Amino acid sequence: MDLSYSQEHEAFRSEVVAFLREHADAAPRAGKGDAKAWQKLLIAHGYAARTIPRDYGGYGAEPDILKSRIIAEEFARAQTSPGMGGQGISMLVPTLLEMGSEDQKRQFIGPTLSGDLLWCQGYSEPDAGSDLASLRTKAVLDGDDWVVSGQKIWTSTAHLADWIFCLVRTEPEAAKHEGISFLLFSMKTPGIEVRPLVDMTGVANFNEVFFTDVRVPKHQIVGRRGEGWKVANAILKHERGSLADPNTMLSRLNTLSELMKTETVDGRRAIDDPVFRDRLMQVHGRVLAMRCNDLRLLSAAVNKTPASLAGMVVKLQGTELRHELEALAIDVMGEFGLLYTGSPQLRTQGSWQRDYMFFLGLIIGGGTSQIQKNIIAERGLGMPREPKTVST
């Protein structure tokens, strides 16, 4: 058990701190500032696209999980943008590195990293959610083009994206996991319609995307025909549990503690109410457990030791915990907790209600809690799979 960092890593931390001291003013804030210039500066210093080969527009460093963590920690501490995110950078780039052709790597990775090419992800469909492999958007080869028809849903940045990486059914006769291919195409291709999908928070965080005879050049496929499921799973491997980040939760909890010092009922502060204190401490204990679990996962990654169950539970526990943290805040505020966008007395910009709902969305999205529990039971605990059912 050793929570200290080596001299090399401490030196690296100093470097990052020095960089931030010098340059943080140039970082974009609250949607203002030159995000692309900042991204280029970060790549040049190795604080973004750190381990992507230089040939493809990255910084080309050896992977070092602790250095990545140090970068994340220091940028968070300085409340400075850690560069661009999004599904192109976090999911497509690692996948192309693993499964893409040399041409695809050269064509797409650089512009994606620099922010010149924004991506969205075309996975889920109205009838293919938990059962993603049953997706029905089809692509039929016609001459040198795939002709794509169908509908996607939950496409988060479809209205902004330049391109889409998309799962389509190309082999209707094959078994369901083996008939899928992975296509890349421009969102400007004729036949694509994007409709915003308003959710319970009142905002269109997602879109529906409709394809009508969208023609995609034959070579814009990653992997081979019918290998799309394999490619998609290579992507899933790179999806992060960052939405349930325990450090974010801890800082959210601190914000709640501060709020409890100012909210009063009949002149008494919420923080002095033993029942609220007890609920706050219940949440605190659970957040600490997730934070220690996160430390364990980091350590396991650094030392390449297995911690599979500890990783599997993060999404389930983290999203539920965050939802409950927000629920506690609403109870603490009582009727003030009901206020939403546009109210003058709104607390913390209405973020408690918004996140209360948004994290319910996250409990559901990216594999519902039910699917998560199946995975934990079957892959984590080795319990027997459900027997095949007689199809009806």
Added chain:
Amino acid sequence: MDLSYSQEHEAFRSEVVAFLREHADAAPRAGKGDAKAWQKLLIAHGYAARTIPRDYGGYGAEPDILKSRIIAEEFARAQTSPGMGGQGISMLVPTLLEMGSEDQKRQFIGPTLSGDLLWCQGYSEPDAGSDLASLRTKAVLDGDDWVVSGQKIWTSTAHLADWIFCLVRTEPEAAKHEGISFLLFSMKTPGIEVRPLVDMTGVANFNEVFFTDVRVPKHQIVGRRGEGWKVANAILKHERGSLADPNTMLSRLNTLSELMKTETVDGRRAIDDPVFRDRLMQVHGRVLAMRCNDLRLLSAAVNKTPASLAGMVVKLQGTELRHELEALAIDVMGEFGLLYTGSPQLRTQGSWQRDYMFFLGLIIGGGTSQIQKNIIAERGLGMPREPKTVST
């Protein structure tokens, strides 16, 4: 909405109260006194075996749910034994009335009611719990006898019982629900061994019963060969949710409130601790809901209106609620809550720990919570049954 009783019922209540005033001293208490004489007195006055025909040893009154309730209420208020219970009286007698032959009714009902014949129930087996219909205790016809071999479990009064009503497989070739028969036989028959089954409370509340070539005269069958499942379900209909009785829970809650006035930590009474108060009130609210639900069920029974879902949830909710009530009491007592049989400082005879465990047993027994939820979903909410699985 009318919670008052009619004049007839109020008069009946006065009668019961008068009876109790006059005779309660003769009732058995804490295992002492002449239970059989008391039972006969109750039957003679119609306070036990009330609706059983006189020909079979009952009182022969018309069914009147309110009168039954009044009897139960007043006997409980007077803390006087309401007569004999047990599976013979509560389950076998109604079943014989519905499915038994005239000879069986005349032979068994009277002595059972009077307490001269004690019964136990042979249903569950080690490998047939939730899936009761897969039971394997077999009975083979040999001349004029059934020859019974196998094992039963969870047989609660097997060590005291004179006779057993027992499910056995008589048609091994038939579908599993159709190969079962319902036999009655003496526990003194050679080949029966009863072994007490100690449970987590430290007491043998149940037994295992082993049958080795037990010979049962052919005519001691209720219904026909292979009709045992039907007969058993007629019995289940008569099983009561009395174990989760909300009035008992309310009185238990009052005992807990009193306890909280005397238990202290660092000199402070538990009742003055806001977190315990809040937990107590959470339980109180839930108990009240179950009590109102019980009133609704009573009213529905009186007025013959349906309240099926309200009835279906009683076992699930009641046993869980009671378990939590006991858990709260243990937390209130802290380390004193750990004490068990034989400790000088024991609170309430150690009943909190005992019932905490016993009600966990009840959550499991008589259809686990998982089975209860299946029933509520499928029969109560009409949700689709699970598809048949390919047998493996």
Added chain:
Amino acid sequence: MQFDLSDEQAMLQDTVHRFLAEAGGLERARAFAAGGEARAVDLATGLAQLGVTGLLVAEEHGGSGLTLLDAALVAEVLGRHVAPTAFIGAAVLAPMALQRAGSRSQRDHWLPRLAAGSVTAGVALSEHAGAREDAAVEARDGRLHGRALFVIDHEADIYVIADRQGGLHLIAADAAGLTRTRLNTIDVTRPTGELRLDGVAAEPLEGANPALIRDLIDAGRVMYAADTLGAAQEMLDRAVAYAADRKQFGRPIGSFQAVKHMCAEMAAGLEPCRALVWYAGHALGALPGEASLTACHAKAHLAEVGTMVARTATEVHGGMGFTDLVGLHYWFKRIGFNRQMLGGPQRVREEAAQMVLSG
């Protein structure tokens, strides 16, 4: 002995239910949410014609003189349809206050108007169920000063306002010195607001006293509990229907045990709530010794069960439950609103504890 709804009560619920369904149900709430209307006039008019506004008003004043239990039954139906209409303030608390504390002439003047729906009343008494930010109203020399938060049925013509001492007062919405601010909450179906009173001329209800305020709060709490009962029942029904319809892995998701058990847990939690709300509604008029306690328990318990159902029913709907497409969030938010109004569950339980443990 009958612990059940009478035929008249079942019919009352059915009548209001059919009216709201024909008025568009969820779609009517959506249209209201889209903005532009201060009040849903069609609903207000229709409900007035059905006698809903005059439910509690005596027959001599043009109402039907029904009980608070009947009002709770209507609240349940309104919750079921997320009806964007005034009720708990306008049709329950204001008539109750006037009837119990108003002078003969006040009753003769206002009750027929409230019953007919030609006047809508907002009610300001949240401070008696926990004052936030030290809001309070003071009455001095026939004028009101101060601030009232979370006014029920805020879009009104007149307001019934409780002062700090337990007095009640009537003011007009256009009175001089009154500043009205709409407080936008998650529940867009029930306008809520703040009143700032800067020496507003008020008409006192002379018969008011703290006991009446207590009764008003009890009644309001049972109404919110009943509204949650209706809203939660509707969410459960929709979850069950969706689970039967929606297929994944080649079978209805309702055939998966996990989904089945989620629905069973909702039903097991919710079904006893129905009897609790009935009992609490009945107690308001008929069992004065139990009314406050059962009102607290109904409010708190329905808040907890409602929250569980709101979340679970949304989960059963999967991603669709998170979107605006099926509109499930209207019920979700209404249940969330009911949870906090007139005291969140924890506060209300502490009130119950004081009754039980001192008694």
Added chain:
Amino acid sequence: MQFDLSDEQAMLQDTVHRFLAEAGGLERARAFAAGGEARAVDLATGLAQLGVTGLLVAEEHGGSGLTLLDAALVAEVLGRHVAPTAFIGAAVLAPMALQRAGSRSQRDHWLPRLAAGSVTAGVALSEHAGAREDAAVEARDGRLHGRALFVIDHEADIYVIADRQGGLHLIAADAAGLTRTRLNTIDVTRPTGELRLDGVAAEPLEGANPALIRDLIDAGRVMYAADTLGAAQEMLDRAVAYAADRKQFGRPIGSFQAVKHMCAEMAAGLEPCRALVWYAGHALGALPGEASLTACHAKAHLAEVGTMVARTATEVHGGMGFTDLVGLHYWFKRIGFNRQMLGGPQRVREEAAQMVLSG
């Protein structure tokens, strides 16, 4: 940066695990429960030989000078085997107290004996984590008066006793004026008791002070948390194994989604607890600023998760879990015992709140 067990630590756990398994595991606990033994001498001897009793004792006194994290890892294994043996008092708190507060001669005399297991020490300080029935110990003129409840490792040769002011004292089990009473609890594997002190001659540990009492309680709480971690993990493992084995409706019950999800919920709750216990154990020695807070959270959180696992694992076992046949209740009761000792979860959370919210 390594947040994981070292090879030595893994080996320590494995050694103790193999010893306890060979000693009979559950069957050894059963035999102990059947009565007749004041102490399980074979286990005490074996663990002493493995160095468990001397884990925290410095090498100069015949121990191995390991850390409180190592002690927590051993506590986890003891919980996993419901081992009927002294540990938290005898091998953790008593050596800690002597090492930190004893004089040179006290240390030289007692520590080698504790390390060798030739002397077993009970520890009485529960009153500092919430005095029940106003129990308390007063020290006057070198003698102890009063009453100490819930003595840890009660079947002992000597006792370390905290007085009301935060002083610590040593007495012999056969001292004049001492009345020892065994308190029978649900957990038959760990004898607990009451001491009545009627002017008992005591040897003070001169270096004692309230800060040390705080440290002892922190350490004790982490040990109970670790014991629960081991016990709960064992219950989960047994539930998973039982569900794979037990067939109903022609399939292993573990293939039913309801059973699967019960196991998944146990795992999801329990797995992060492992890291929390590691961290809290590490903090005891290495992170003084965080030790008390993480000890409180580890104690309270493991109490809650442990209770959930204890109940759920029993349910997965169906009726069999309720019987004595599979002995699951030994873990159930041990988890229940750990929950209350040195402060139930709610009290411990209030202590945490005072640290967090005043800080």
